[in-house]
Amino acid sequence: MTAGLRELKKQQTRQAISDTATRLFLERGFEAVTIAEIAAAAQVAKMTVTNYFPRKEDLALDYHEPFTAALAHTVAGRQEGESALAALRREYLAAVERHDPAIGFTGPEFARMIADSPALTARLRELHDQREDALADVLADAFAADSTADPADEPAVERTADPAADPAADPAADPVADPVADPVADPAADPGDLTPRAVAALLTAVHRTLFQQVLDLTRAGRTNEEIATVATRSAHQVFGLLEASLGDYAVR
Structure with a gap:
């Protein structure tokens, strides 16, 4: 995979995580949703979520x-x-x-x-x-x-x-x-x-x-x-x- 494709893949993964988190936050409230639930819904590892978003708040305020x-x-x-x-x-x-x-x-x-x-x-x-x-x-x-x-x-x-x-x-x-x-x-x-x-x-x-x-x-x-x-x-x-x-x- 070229550097350009690799960077595009990272951007797509980050956006997918953010979109999934926002959907869950709007449905259930920010405090009620966990990082583990976001990871499962986005079909990525929990560590992947925290690598892109070290703070949970920044999943909402992307x-x-x-x-x-x-x-x-x-x-x-x-x-x-x-x-x-x-x-x-x-x-x-x-x-x-x-x-x-x-x-x-x-x-x-x-x-x-x-x-x-x-x-x-x-x-x-x-x-x-x-x-x-x-x-x-x-x-x-x-x-x-x-x-x-x-x-x-x-x-x-x-x-x-x-x-x-x-x-x-x-x-x-x-x-x-x-x-x-x-x-x-x-x-x-x-x-x-x-x-x-x-x-x-x-x-x-x-x-x-x-x-x-x-x-x-x-x-x-x-x-x-x-x-x-x-x-x-x-x-x-x-x-x-x-x-x-x-x-x-x-x-x-």
């Missing part, structure tokens, strides 16, 4: 890897002249249009399964936290790269001979020179700066809030079209709350 990487990926690939906030808003609205399961369009039975399972609810919180960590790393890396830029590329600033007439000649008179006065102005100036982490927390909180709303509406049996209408309105509202503070942050 999209965990792209989910945790999504925000970081969007910001890393933001367009020229686009801020982190604008990129995430754009991608979220596009996900609403395609009724993406990764933002909560999961179907009422699946949404109820998550809500009824303490283990899945806890795992979902972990995934949101991991998503925040990944986003914070991307923001920190972006500004670490900015800090290594050649100073010769910066526009020259004309100074006057009299410091009293030139506030830029006196750091105490220049609020931009004070990281406390304007922490967003130069987030790479201090290796211990918390701005990327704080921004990641705010942006992830928006997605947590929107995800929960979509999940709640899905569980209530609202149609995808109805949910999309509400989610679009909510997205404009909550992203808009951050526009004044983060609209110009992390612009490529």
